[in-house]
Amino acid sequence: MGEFNLENFDQNRDSFILYVMWVISTFLILVVFLNLLIAIISDIFDKIHENIQNNLIKELVYFMVESEVLINRRKLFKKHKYIIIVSRERGKSTPVDAETRLQIIKNSMENQVSIQNNHLNEIYKRLEKDCREKIQNKAETLDISVTKKMNGLTKL
């Protein structure tokens, strides 16, 4: 493709039509169709690449069906009953969209705010309790001293 042979064009009686035809065919076949071909291949590549894991598993399944004749299930899986999977524990992640992510952040913030509020409430309650105790002690002391003074005045 792309190897143009225009050698004998001028010797043709209808060289003008020949040239026009050549330009149109070159444009259609080389420019339009080749670009279309590249676009189609890119599209297929994208489709396969975005599901690469699923495509891989699918390919394995096809391969297994084609190779079924190679294995003897009765002999090979004679003592098989379970598939036991041992894997290192890891945090499970699931694909989430932007809205869900925002919701997660919002929940996390609310959680933190609630923890902080509880903490502040505790401090407030402790302070209130301390203050009350101190005021009460002070009041009691004052009360005692006032009573004493009143008693003194009464004696006089």
Added chain:
Amino acid sequence: MGKGLNRYEISAIEFDWLFNEKHGRNFIVELTKVKSLEIFSIDLIIKIILYLWGFYRRAIVIRVMIPFMIYFGVFLFYALWIHFEKAGEENDDGGWHAANLVLIIIIAIFIVYNIYFEIMKIYYYRDQYFVSYWNAINVISTSFNTFVIIADLADLDESVIIPFLSIALLLMHLRVLYFGRLFFSTAWMVRMISSVTKDMRYFLFIFIYVVVAFADAYLIINRNGDPPIFEDNFFDAFIYSYQ
């Protein structure tokens, strides 16, 4: 948690029918019929497939891949070197003739092994066997290889053997691609080649139609040329249009 210790998850899948000859086979056959790719993202399905794949992979490597690679190597050796040295040797009892005969015997053994497998597959898959293009490549390649060695043994003219040998070698190379599906890093690429070929059929039809349209036009207008641009036949016109 102490230093150097890891937590492990242990889970078990109890589908003993998976290993059963009938139900287990039906399960994977049904999976191939599912059009959506979503099913292959289910964790349970992935684990089952990967587990079973281990057994299939071992069987494919031992019973198909290793014998084929030896066969391919011998055929390559025969086609690219020994056969042409033998063709150039004048003495029929010479060393190249002997080496050629040894390679033909080895190739014949592998061809018989291949035919045995293909017959087993035809017996097992019946009409479904002919749906797979990999099977078609295997059958055509085996036929070409058989013809080449028979032609060589029958001492047919070299010019007759050469085109068959060339196609036979090309098909053998294509068969190597089949084993690309065995490895995770190349399996998706082989799938892409088959998908591209499948999805492009309508494009190819339109493309070839346009090339043929211009070929016809060139063929007619070429008759007014002195000298003509190409020989006055459709095949040359098609090649010119394609170029």
